[in-house]
Amino acid sequence: MFSISRFHELLKALPRGVFDRLVSAQGADRHCKRFSSWDHLVAMMYGHLTGVSSLRELEASFNSHSNHHYHLGTGSIRRSTLAEANGRRGAELFAQTAQHLMAGVSRQVRRDSQELLYLLDSTSITLKGPGFDAWTLAERTRRTQGLKVHVLYAAQAAAPLHCRFSAANVNDIDEGRQLSIEPHVTYVFDKGYCDYNWWARLDEQQARFVTRFKYNAALKVLARREVPEADREQIREDEEVRFAHRHPGGKRLNRYQKPLRRIVVERPGHERPLILATNDLESPAATIAEHYRARWQIELFFKWIKQHLKIKRFLGRSENAVRLQILCALISYLLLSLYRSASGTSQSLWILLVEVRSTLFQRPALETERYRRRQERLRELHLRQGQLALA
Template identity: 30%
Template sequence: MDKHIGKTSFCKWTEPVSFENLPVGLQEKIDPTDAYVKKLFFDRFLKLMLNAVYSQRASLRDIQASLLNPDFQAAIGLESLSSSQISRKIRGIDSAILEEIFYFLVALANQNKRNDKLPKAFIVDSTTVSLNKNRYPWAEFRSTKSGIKLHLRLAYIGKGDAYPDKAVLTNASVHDVNKLEIVVDEKLATYIFDRGYMDFELFDKFSYGGFFFVSRIKKNTLVHVMSEYEVPPGGDILQDQMVVLGGKNGYLTEPYRLVEVTDTQENMLRIITNRFDLSAEEISQMYRSRWQIELFFKQLKQQTTIKKFFTQEENGLKNQIYLALMAQLLTYLVKLETHSDLSALTIQRYLFAFLWKASELWETRIRGKPTESK
């Protein structure tokens, strides 16, 4: 690497997780993992694996080969490693440590996020990664295959602007609604989720606890209309009502608001919420923002290595998923710092274009001021 180049884009990207920048308590938890280690210290391992999942390395040998790049060698202080060394490390690191680093990055994003005037909104959903039944027998799912599930909460800032805020990893057999209470923990925030999470008693529990929600109801849901609100003519809003759900000897909910709208394909959406302070159009737009988490899952699976795992052990799989989420957060932190309007995917592409060049070139490009690379 050119000694005059200064801090590279890779070093800028990984700077928040450099050992010296982590909280003291985290450093103390990491220290024992480096006992008796000769080469692959935790700091090096973390940067090696962040590069591996973000550049979509296909295997341990592929990660091993990445160290043939002299710039990468200089960045992490390693000239070579065997695939077996990498395998032992990713299996051996307690996933609780990587989980804590993930939440450390979430805290940095929360401190620096833009548009604090917006009401707090979180989008909740899950995604399943199917696995081979013979290779991953511990990951219970179906009779013919195994799988793991990522239950995720996105902090929603605005259109095209969201970041992972909370993550829970389970076997794929765990139903989404069983983990909903874990990710709904911040009062006065609005939680947006799909009808797979529908639970009448849970809805009431959220309302009593001071949590707002926006969701859909199923076609066969029993609805009792209490009153009608006026609907402006000529728009996408079909009906705006105060309702209770359930009945016929089943659980009957507290009064909620039901907004019926049409989507872009002229399909009707029935949106249930305990937000009576917003217009029907605002509720409709809030639910439509749920698409952001679908886009995030698509990007996570297509732009990072989480569908092909480097180990068969549960701890190693969890580590790989946390690394993928951390990579996304590191990019989002750069987006915040540079006040960029670009998507995280575009910033990622620019990162690899300028990976071993001066970070100023990458940051300038992100800010929207093109410059010639050195």
């Protein structure tokens, strides 16, 4: 009886035909003789899922499972070949692969959810030292040297929908302006995306947003709303406001002239409360506060992927190698998430990763069949022993 391994089951969410079409469109294997893009992806995913710390360890560990390579559509690897591929093979193919998986998540979210809540944020990847300094030093900031990963995250699916890279000195709002806006979606972001004209574009495209006003924002109060008694411990104020100045400074023009909600939310243990801004004039203030509180999910996503996949230690020091490794981490996360949804398990993604890591080349269906047969033999044995006792 043939049964596929757990690793093979994970890869089922990325059909080989889809990946081959992406390879053909990018011309990624045009000059490739042996180590194909699929071999590259499988090797890098193996490194993330098993937590190897070096190319030497990845080579020895992966090659020790040579009897499984055929069913994965790959073969043994050499660390010199993998190192060369990380440095030279373009990361665009892996970006397109991640985007294909994220598009699947987006379709699932739209099918399963009534309300769409998207979280927008970025995280910095620190890259210093020989090899890294050659391409990160010139664009460092006072706090960070490396690159930024900008992510749009679906709160309902707990999975990313969009990912872009930038230099460490690029402001978050510069990437936000390039985002494709979807109507009837609530976008949640922090003060790094404070651009009133971009807020106006969100509103024009029938999208809602929840963010924070700066404490010095000049506002004119239009109306004060009654805060329900049940929410008064959490919500201090709920007002309809408008920006006081059309020209906030210099030659800048503020195009946002519609009413906004200003909601002051109590923060126990902090000197200042949260001052939220939203163009949602209908939802209760407590719901708006809950939307902003959900922004913490994307912070947890960044923390999870840095702690449990290979993001802190890189197998190559060129910009291409770093981007490629981060994209393969994202692909691994998405495949784990899709695998959890398909299997219907309620366990956390971390526990699932622990199980996958320890049983990556086990064959679950075969193990189940062996267990069933063993239980049948035990039942037959007990039945015969009972018959002998009666005799």
